[in-house]
Structure formats: structure tokens, C-alpha cells
Amino acid sequence: MALSSKATPLIKDPERLESRLREIPTEPGVYLMRDADDHILYIGKSKKLRSRVRSYFRDPQSLNPRMELMVRQVADIEFIVTDTESEALALEANLVKQHQPHFNVLLKDDKKYPYLCITWSEAYPRIFITRRRQLGREKDRYYGPYVDVGLLRRTLHLVKRIFPLRQRPQPLFKDRPCLNYDIGRCPGVCQQLVTSEDYRKTVQKVAMVFQGRTRELEEILTGQMEQAAEALLFEQAARIRDQIIGLKSLAADQKVSLPDDTVSRDAIALAADDQHACIQLFQIRAGRLVGRLGFVADAQSGTPGAILQRVLEEHYPLVDPVEIPAEILVQHDLPESDLLADFLSQTKGRKVTILTPQRQVKADLIEMVERNAGYELARNQKFADRNAQAMLDLATLLDLPDLPHRIEGYDISHIQGSDAVASQVVFVDGLPAKQHYRHYKIKTPTVTSGHSDDFASMAEVIQRRFRKYAKADEENWTAGHGKARSSDPITARAALNADWPDLIMIDGGKGQLSAVVNALRQMNLLEEVKVVSLAKRREEIFLPGASFPLQSDPEQPGVQLLRRLRDEAHRFAVSFHRQQRTDRMRRSRLAEIPGLGHHRQKVLLGHFRSIDYLREASPQQIAEVPGIGPRLAQQIYDYFHPAQTSD
Numbered sequence: 272m273a274l275s276s277k278a279t280p281l282i283k284d285p286e287r288l289e290s291r292l293r294e295i296p297t298e299p300g301v302y303l304m305r306d307a308d309d310h311i312l313y314i315g316k317s318k319k320l321r322s323r324v325r326s327y328f329r330d331p332q333s334l335n336p337r338m339e340l341m342v343r344q345v346a347d348i349e350f351i352v353t354d355t356e357s358e359a360l361a362l363e364a365n366l367v368k369q370h371q372p373h374f375n376v377l378l379k380d381d382k383k384y385p386y387l388c389i390t391w392s393e394a395y396p397r398i399f400i401t402r403r404r405q406l407g408r409e410k411d412r413y414y415g416p417y418v419d420v421g422l423l424r425r426t427l428h429l430v431k432r433i434f435p436l437r438q439r440p441q442p443l444f445k446d447r448p449c450l451n452y453d454i455g456r457c458p459g460v461c462q463q464l465v466t467s468e469d470y471r472k473t474v475q476k477v478a479m480v481f482q483g484r485t486r487e488l489e490e491i492l493t494g495q496m497e498q499a500a501e502a503l504l505f506e507q508a509a510r511i512r513d514q515i516i517g518l519k520s521l522a523a524d525q526k527v528s529l530p531d532d533t534v535s536r537d538a539i540a541l542a543a544d545d546q547h548a549c550i551q552l553f554q555i556r557a558g559r560l561v562g563r564l565g566f567v568a569d570a571q572s573g574t575p576g577a578i579l580q581r582v583l584e585e586h587y588p589l590v591d592p593v594e595i596p597a598e599i600l601v602q603h604d605l606p607e608s609d610l611l612a613d614f615l616s617q618t619k620g621r622k623v624t625i626l627t628p629q630r631q632v633k634a635d636l637i638e639m640v641e642r643n644a645g646y647e648l649a650r651n652q653k654f655a656d657r658n659a660q661a662m663l664d665l666a667t668l669l670d671l672p673d674l675p676h677r678i679e680g681y682d683i684s685h686i687q688g689s690d691a692v693a694s695q696v697v698f699v700d701g702l703p704a705k706q707h708y709r710h711y712k713i714k715t716p717t718v719t720s721g722h723s724d725d726f727a728s729m730a731e732v733i734q735r736r737f738r739k740y741a742k743a744d745e746e747n748w749t750a751g752h753g754k755a756r757s758s759d760p761i762t763a764r765a766a767l768n769a770d771w772p773d774l775i776m777i778d779g780g781k782g783q784l785s786a787v788v789n790a791l792r793q794m795n796l797l798e799e800v801k802v803v804s805l806a807k808r809r810e811e812i813f814l815p816g817a818s819f820p821l822q823s824d825p826e827q828p829g830v831q832l833l834r835r836l837r838d839e840a841h842r843f844a845v846s847f848h849r850q851q852r853t854d855r856m857r858r859s860r861l862a863e864i865p866g867l868g869h870h871r872q873k874v875l876l877g878h879f880r881s882i883d884y885l886r887e888a889s890p891q892q893i894a895e896v897p898g899i900g901p902r903l904a905q906q907i908y909d910y911f912h913p914a915q916t917s918d
Contacts, residue, residue: 280307280346281328288328291348295321299359301366303349304341304374312341313374316363318356318610324348335571341374356607360614364588384416384565385423387481389474394467395437395460396474400427413589414481418551418565418647430480431456433517434473445884480518482594483535483556489518538633539579540602540641542648543570547655549648550582551640554596565647576603580611587615595619601627602637657828658701665774665829668812668821669803675773676700680836681732682778683713684844688723690851693732694844697772698836707770710847711735726786729777733790740771741794777804778837781813788815805837864910866903874898875907886911 281288295302297319304313317323327334331342353359367375390397392410400423404413417423431438435458442461443449451457458465458473479488492515499508541550548570554562564586568578579601587595595615605611608625615623628634662674678698685691691713697704713728777783784804791797797815804813810830811820823830861872861882878896879885885893885907894904 280343281348282331282343282345292321292325292328295324295348295350296352297321298352299354299356300350300352301359301362303351303366304345305347305349306344307346309347311370311372312344313372314363314366314370316356316359318359320350320352324350335573337374337569337572356610357613357617360584360610361617364584367585368588384418385420386413386415387417387423387427388413389478391471391474395470397440398427398430398436398474398477399440400424412478412591414562416564416566418563418643426480429517430477433514434477436473436477437461442880445880481562482591483554483561484593485518485556485561489515492518534598535596536598536600537596538600538636538640539583540637540644541568541575541578542641542645543575543578544648544652546570547648547651548575548578549644549651550579551644551647552582552586553636553640553643555636556596563643567651574603574606576601576605579603580605580607583611587618592619595623597621597623599623599625600633600637601625602641603627658832661828661832662701663829664827665832668823668827668829669774669801669814671774671801673773677704677770677772678774678776678832678836679772680776680778680840681729682837682840682844683725683728683732684841684848685713685718685723685728686848686852687721688718689720690848690855691718691723691728692844692848692851693728694840694847695732695736696836696840696843698832698839701832703839708843709736710843712851725779726782729779729783730786730790733775733787734794737791737794737796737800740796773801775800775802776833776836776840777802778807778840779804780806780811784813784815803833805833807837810834864907866906871898871903 279287281291299316299318300320301314301316302320302324303311304315306312315323327338327342327345331339334342351362353362385400385402386404388397388399388401389412390408391412392408415423430436435455437460438451438457439449439461444461446462448457448459448462448464452459452464458470460470476488476492479485492511496508496511496515499505499511535556538553538555539550541548543549546569548568550566550568552564552566553560554564566582566586568582570578572578573581583599583601583605595618599615601608604627605625612623612625626633628637659674665671666674676699680696680698681693683691683693693711693713695709695711697707699707711732713731715724715727715731718724718728775787777787781804784802787802787804788797791800791802802815803821805811806813806820809820810825812823812830812833813820825831825834861867861875867875875885875893875896876882879888888908890901890904890908893899893907894901896904899907
């Protein structure tokens with residue numbers, strides 16, 4: 272049921288707030304907090320909706336800072352009544368997964384822990400390791416996040432040796448399989464020598480490994496081996512036997528062995544400081560530790576038990592029901608352990624027990640998980656301290672008013688002017704924020720093959736980056752955003768633009784810096800943007816208008832931060848330049864064929880993968896490409912086979 276919305280936050284209108292609260296029933300269900308723009312801020316559940324929602328507004332200052340900020344933005348409340356608390360938990364999980372509200376994101380996605388992905392949305396699923404979890408395709412499955420990256424890579428490598436799987440993201444040859452097929456490592460996916468159904472059956476066995484169901488898989492394979500032997504299919508039985516041996520060696524590689532191998536269980540514990548909580552979840556199957564997952568949460572988001580409960584509520588809805596263990600050991604009592612246990616039991620189809628062990632083996636296991644979480648927290652603190660020290664040193668060195676929260680780095684890459692490109696990389700709080708990276712193709716007419724101009728290229732990039740912020744008309748600019756004009760333009764601009772940098776670093780010396788300064792001056796932004804350059808040879812920092820570099824030590828923390836930013840900008844620019852150069856070289860010969868424009872060149876290369884494959888194709892094969900008729904196909908064939916054309 273939705274309630275009518277007004278722009279004023281409810282906390283500023285006590286009469287309307289009380290009216291809304293009275294309309295909320297005392298039944299179990301889910302509530303949705305919305306802001307003045309009708310965006311969902313938070314989704315929660317409760318067995319008594321009215322009491323839970325009222326608790327947010329009774330004393331907002333007693334809430335943690337994160338929830339207090341949310342409450343101050345709530346302009347509307349929506350609720351959905353359910354029959355039971357378990358239904359409310361299930362509905363909340365689905366709605367959170369669908370809408371991803373900002374204040375529901377307890378776990379931090381810092382790209383530190385990798386996942387293993389199986390792309391079930393494809394006919395021939397791929398298996399790979401990634402640090403970015405994409406939720407766009409519902410059929411794809413992600414396992415993790417794994418703390419032990421080395422063990423994950425070794426496991427995947429061994430799995431690819433045990434089972435015949437596709438070994439390459441792209442085919443090596445167009446019309447035949449590669450050596451992996453000949454030695455039995457790949458079933459010939461590139462040439463579709465195996466059906467999609469049969470290949471998916473193999474991938475399902477691999478998924479069982481990462482679900483911790485290795486022993487169950489061994490039993491299934493043992494039965495298949497015996498059936499093959501009885502049918503006198505000895506080669507097939509031998510292959511299955513080798514897979515069983517490989518799985519046993521995989522299980523032997525695990526580091527921890529625990530008693531009671533008849534129960535599958537997860538053990539979860541955390542260690543926290545004033546800001547962050549590091550959570551570790553150990554997956555024990557058949558008496559062995561098969562996975563160690565890691566999460567990072569906001570320590571101020573609730574009590575330790577509430578944090579653990581939220582982690583479990585976010586984790587288990589994303590896994591297959593068969594992966595939910597029969598027993599979950601927790602470090603602290605959960606606020607709603609019975610509700611979570613009922614929900615997991617209904618999802619799994621079998622009873623799931625949540626325990627807080629106090630003694631003997633299970634308590635020792637929780638203590639081990641807590642100790643590992645403590646080590647991870649200490650490592651995070653050390654890393655955070657290093658970044659904080661570097662930002663403080665850089666702010667002191669450059670005389671910045673505040674710590675540089677967002678730093679942008681720019682670099683140019685080309686070979687004597689050809690395929691000139693630029694990179695923009697972003698560090699947020701001293702860490703790479705790759706979602707904000709950008710690259711540019713240089714469009715300056717004077718930059719051509721054989722003639723480079725780094726100064727003009729850098730000026731062009733800065734103009735393209737900041738032209739939307741140009742202060743041609745400050746009053747119109749602020750009025751267009753519906754904001755009052757601020758006496759401090761820097762504060763006003765930062766408030767309106769989340770991507771406004773605190774510092775810009777240019778890779779180069781005084782020449783590149785002067786070009787950037789002139790570009791910013793033309794846009795009336797020079798007074799609002801702090802810009803420096805870092806020269807490569809002596810790691811010298813130049814400030815606008817200064818004839819000599821800034822007095823600094825190349826090894827001091829602030830300079831090291833700029834060096835990391837500069838190296839990342841250089842890496843990103845060079846990789847994009849190589850990509851552009853490769854594409855141009857692939858298209859260069861095709862451009863000589865009359866009637867073959869850019870689009871058709873791209874279609875041909877996408878179909879044949881390379882010029883070599885296209886050269887070996889017959890006119891009939893070329894004509895099969897969409898948009899290439901028989902006449903043009905013959906022209907392309909004649910171009911590559913001039914000796915065979917008639918006089």
C-alpha cells in the first residue's frame with residue numbers, strides 16, 4: 272500500500288508523520304522508505320510494522336549516523352503486509368535484490384575479494400574469476416567472494432584439468448579446434464563439436480565443486496563409472512576414474528580438516544573497529560573447509576549480532592538452495608535468528624539450525640573464524656592508515672584546505688602522433704575507483720601521424736572534461752540547477768557535482784601544465800581547480816606559475832600517492848592506445864578495397880576474426896557475411912588473390 276508523497280521530509284512535519292504512522296498496521300510485512308523524488312531509500316521487514324517504523328522517528332539522534340541520515344530524507348512510507356514473518360523476510364530479500372536501495376547496502380564492494388562466475392545465460396557457459404559482481408543476468412551464478420585468491424586460482428586450474436572445459440575466451444582458429452581438443456582438455460566448444468546440453472552437464476559438475484559438494488559429486492561419478500564398466504565402456508569408465516582421482520587430490524589440498532563429517536555447516540564471525548567490520552564466513556562440507564568468504568561492513572550500522580544477521584540475509588538469497596548448510600554457527604546471538612532459520616529452512620526444503628556455540632569443538636571453530644577476521648581487519652587498518660597518511664601529506668605539501676577525497680590523473684599516449692589517446696583515472700580516498708575511469712580519442716587537427724602535440728592534446732582533454740562546468744554565465748548556471756547562488760563558488764560547485772575533483776594531476780612537466788592552465792583559464796575555472804603536474808624523470812612536482820619544482824622527497828607518502836596515480840594513468844592510456852592501434856592495423860588493408868566501408872570492415876573482422884582467416888575464405892564463404900553480396904565478395908577475394916584473377 273503506498274501513501275501519498277510530499278516534498279517535505281516527514282520528520283519536519285510531525286502532524287503528517289503521526290498520521291502516516293497510524294495508517295501502518297501492526298501485522299508482519301515489509302516497509303519501504305522513499306525520499307521526496309520517490310526514490311527508495313531503505314527496505315526493511317518486521318513482525319509488527321507500525322512499531323518498527325515508529326522506532327525510526329521516536330529519537331533519530333539515537334540511531335547510528337547512517338540511519339539518521341536516511342530518516343532525515345524520508346518523505347513517504349510504503350508497506351506490504353504478509354501472512355508470516357518468513358514471508359516478510361523472503362519478500363524483503365527479493366525487493367532489496369531488485370531495487371538495491373542505497374541504505375540497504377551494508378556490505379562494501381571494494382573490489383578486493385574475487386568471485387567465480389559461471390555464465391549460465393550462455394549456451395556454452397564460461398567459467399572465470401572476476402572482482403565485479405554483475406547482477407544484470409539472472410541466470411549467471413557467482414560464487415564467493417573468496418578471501419584466498421591463490422587457492423581459488425589453483426582450484427579453477429585443477430578443475431579445468433579434471434573436466435573437459437573451454438579453455439579460451441575466443442577461438443584460436445576459425446574452422447578447426449586447437450590443441451586443447453586433441454589432448455582432451457576441451458570438448459571442441461569453438462566448433463560446437465559438443466552439444467550445449469552435454470556441455471552444460473559438465474559445467475554442472477564443476478558448479479558442485481564450488482558449492483562445496485565435492486563428496487556428493489564423487490559418489491555420482493563413482494556410480495557413472497560402475498555403469499560404464501558394466502556396459503563394457505572401459506574408455507569412458509577410465510575417464511571418469513581419472514576425474515574421481517582429480518577430485519580427491521583437490522579435496523586433499525584443503526587446509527583445515529574438522530571432525531563430524533556428516534553435517535554441512537557455515538561458521539561466521541567478525542572483528543570490528545570504530546568504522547569497519549570485517550566478516551569471515553567459513554564453509555565446511557564433509558568435515559573439510561571448502562571455502563572462506565570475506566565481507567566488509569559499516570561497523571556503525573548496528574550491533575555485532577545485527578551485522579551478522581544482515582550479512583547472512585544478504586548472502587544466502589544469492590546462492591542455490593542446495594548450498595545452504597544444515598547448520599550455521601554464529602559468533603553473536605542474532606536479533607531474529609528464529610525468523611532467519613525458518614526462512615532458510617523453507618528455502619532449502621530441510622531444517623536449518625542457527626547456533627551460538629559456547630564450548631568444545633564448535634566454539635573453537637568460531638574462535639578460529641574470529642581470529643581470521645581480526646587479521647583481515649588489521650590488514651585493512653594498516654592499508655587505510657597508509658592512504659590517510661598519504662592524503663594528509665599531500666594536502667600539507669600542496670597546501671590544500673582539506674584532504675583530497677577525489678584525485679584525477681591524466682596522461683597522453685601515441686606513437687609519433689598516430690592513434691593519439693588520453694586517459695582519465697580517478698582515485699577516491701587514495702584507492703583506484705575504476706568505475707570513474709574514462710578514455711578519450713584525441714581530435715585536435717594538428718595531431719596526426721608523424722606530428723604529435725602533447726600540449727594541445729592535454730588541453731583538449733581538459734576542455735572536454737570540464738566544458739559542462741564552464742562559468743560563462745554563473746547566474747544562469749546556478750539557476751538552471753534550482754539552487755541558490757553561493758558566496759563560495761567552489762563549495763557551490765562541489766555541492767552540485769559529485770564528480771568534481773579536489774585535485775588534478777597531469778603527467779608531464781611545465782609545458783603540459785601550462786597548456787592545462789590556459790584551458791582552465793579560458794573556461795573561468797582556474798581559481799576553482801587545484802592542478803599540479805608530475806614529471807617522470809626526477810619525480811618533480813610543478814605548480815601553476817612556478818619556475819621551479821616544489822621541494823619534495825620522491826619517497827614521501829604524498830608523492831608516492833601521486834606516483835601511483837601517474838603510473839595508473841599511464842597504464843590505462845597505453846592499453847587504450849594499443850587497442851586503437853591494433854584495430855587500425857586490422858582495418859588498414861580492408862580500407863583499400865573499393866566499396867568496403869568502415870561498417871562492413873567491422874562486420875567482416877567480427878565474422879572471420881582476422882585478416883588471415885578472411886584471406887583463406889572462398890567467395891561463397893565471404894558472401895555469407897551479412898551485408899556482403901556475391902559481387903563484393905568476389906572483389907574481396909580477388910584483392911587477396913590477384914594472381915588468380917583474369918587479365
